[in-house]
Amino acid sequence: VKKSQNQDISQKLSGFEAICREKGLKLTHQRLEIYRELLLAKDHPTVETLYQRVKKRIPTISLDTVYRTLAMLEEADMINRIQTSEGHARFEPDYGVHHHLICRKCQNITDFTWKAFDTMPPPPEIEQWGEVGVKNIVIEGICSDCLRKEEKK
């Protein structure tokens, strides 16, 4: 499992190189490390979290660069931005179709898949409305950890 993941990551990093060359973007040390860090992350990190992690490898990196690189990666459709009900944006690399559970309390994001939903024909209203990326389903609620904490009160 570990090995195939490493392969996947190096494959995506090559993809990054290719896209940069194609679009005339510069392949800098900072951009590579930010993207690599996000590929390794499993927790939909915030900008700040990602910044702290990359800082360990590049101590002089600035928060602005992380913002700018994430904007660039998003623009290139290589990563997804997920907006929580608080102002903070969270990020994940672009991988297979999946949906998100967001906890209104702790803001943690959990991935889930829902085949029955994915294959269900959407109501005609939606198709008329415009273009929907099915993978963008977001369900808000309160996770069991936070529910437990609330019960204690």
Next chain:
Amino acid sequence: VKKSQNQDISQKLSGFEAICREKGLKLTHQRLEIYRELLLAKDHPTVETLYQRVKKRIPTISLDTVYRTLAMLEEADMINRIQTSEGHARFEPDYGVHHHLICRKCQNITDFTWKAFDTMPPPPEIEQWGEVGVKNIVIEGICSDCLRKEEKK
């Protein structure tokens, strides 16, 4: 139709009164007008938009009061907050089960219903995860108006 809507609104305003009395909150002119304005609105207004509208009736009202009143109404489960992918929050009075289509470009929100979805058993992962308010389904995409604008470029 008009008449029944008015009845609905005055009914909800009475409910507001009752809730305030119950929770020891004060029923102020400002709060009433803000809530009434939101009940009348069909377009999921932002704080700023709501502020501009209420200002017509209460010229001295401040934006802070709108923020605070909306927070209070949300806390009392009388209204819903909808977060767009931009930072702006939008609001709607609490009414029947429905879902939201949010346009990533213009941020406009369209309501839709989806019976088949509402009655579909959620995957076990979700139930284990925590407590999900089914009405909180949000689907992001790009509305047909914005698609048309993009094609023109």
Next chain:
DNA sequence: GTATCTGCAAACGCTTTGCCGCCCA
């Protein structure tokens, strides 16, 4: 009367931007 609320202003946190020196291509 008094606890809450309002309006004002200032602060807040996340994000974006202008600038200039630096670096990849």
Next chain:
DNA sequence: TGGGCGGCAAAGCGTTTGCAGATAC
């Protein structure tokens, strides 16, 4: 070598908060 890029600092934006006077109950 040159045009994009990084780091720094400051501004930007929606939102929140502290305060003192006003208001509902």
